[in-house]
Amino acid sequence: MEEEKQTIRAVERALDVLLCFTAGNDLGLTEISQRVGLHKSTVFRLLATLEHRGFVIRDEATEKYRLGLRVLELSASLRREDDPALLLIGEMERLRDQLGETISLYVRDRKDRVRIQAVQSQQAIRRVAPVGARLPLSVGASSKILLAFAEPEVQDLLLSDPSWPASLSPEAYKEQLREIVQAGYATSFEEREPGAAAISAPIFGRNGKLFAALSVSGPSNRLTPDAMLECAPAIVGAAKRMGALIG
Amino acid sequence: MEEEKQTIRAVERALDVLLCFTAGNDLGLTEISQRVGLHKSTVFRLLATLEHRGFVIRDEATEKYRLGLRVLELSASLRREDDPALLLIGEMERLRDQLGETISLYVRDRKDRVRIQAVQSQQAIRRVAPVGARLPLSVGASSKILLAFAEPEVQDLLLSDPSWPASLSPEAYKEQLREIVQAGYATSFEEREPGAAAISAPIFGRNGKLFAALSVSGPSNRLTPDAMLECAPAIVGAAKRMGALIG
DNA sequence: ACCAATGTTTCGTAGCGTGAAACGGAAAGA
């Protein structure tokens, strides 16, 4: 049960503190200590260390903490010249212009999916999709794609994981995933967020393995089930072209 | 020579390991341990911790370490809706289209400057400017802007800092900065990188304090001293308009 | 086969991180 990997507690705690800031707004010391469940003085020292390296800074006015520019520096190193997300942005823009909706690119990262690239719809009412967002793998069209086309062993691992919602029976869900493999795309209608719908198709690399899920999302009154059925071929086609672009 | 702030050694080391990856390429355990000057087993545990939280991952093929998507998640929180860099991108694009060169936005972060936004030139030969890059405050046109228009106390602090190159006399440099304040803009010609030139102007916030340096950079055979002199008014004007846009 | 280089595990020690408590300071309320 318990073969925890050998990790360093203080570092783990520091990273937890950092992750608090994914919420977005600035945080005070006490608020952080409550959120991570650590003593004030412990968090104080952790924050002092993070600040010393520039990972967090203090807002001069409010005295609260926020992320520092060091994380921008790190993320710049993530986006390298060979970043697939950069290669695919052109094709994504073309699809956006064709369909008028927001286009996202998701990859699986452990037990979540992460939006690694996005081009926003130009319409007044649109889905806004910030790059970097981390979302659950249990709901949404792209989640189903990432699961349905994953290698069987990771699929089993994820569906049997304790973090998998008990309300979703693995057996029934697998049947649904098989249908998606058959169809070649997946849809979701007001599944994760009310008023939103999405349709997603898989992008395979040259090695034949799933690389990412291409997803079109918008308001559910525009992306009706019928409308999604209609634009599915375009999305599947774009995903196929993208697969040819990446290594 | 005294009291360092109270920080946590293990965390500090972990952050140093993370910062190794700003180089860009993937790193092996031994290489990291040499770079940060720590024992292999120590780095091994630090990396295991960073990996456990998703800040680094291992390339399946090469077994080397690289940054994980958690840093993308963090950087997304840095780019919020009220991010000034997002407000200014429109004006930057306009300036790019007018001058045909790459436009960058720099802010001072401690003893460095960081490029927080950029729009790339469309020309075949152009300056490429990745967002997030951290550069020294001692060379380059935008460095001079960030120093010249900084509050006097931080200017003194930076010029007297041990990290300031001894070859640049603070006295003479201050005189140069005064001239820049007079002119309202700064230039650099093959100063930091051979073959590159830049011209930069300050952006002030509503509070009258310096917010960032707007910079135009390109190959030195296009951005000749004469050409820079010619386009200076356009850049100063754009910087002024940008100042009105931010809070 | 050897050697060299890298990644992983073990283990005893002491140095370090920990959390309770006390301190200081600012803002809110009576």
Added chain:
DNA sequence: TCTTTCCGTTTCACGCTACGAAACATTGGT
């Protein structure tokens, strides 16, 4: 003005925990 309250900061003794040497494992090169 004097409380009260809430934050942030500092101190300190205890005992856990992170440390590094060394051994072990694994690979690839010659």
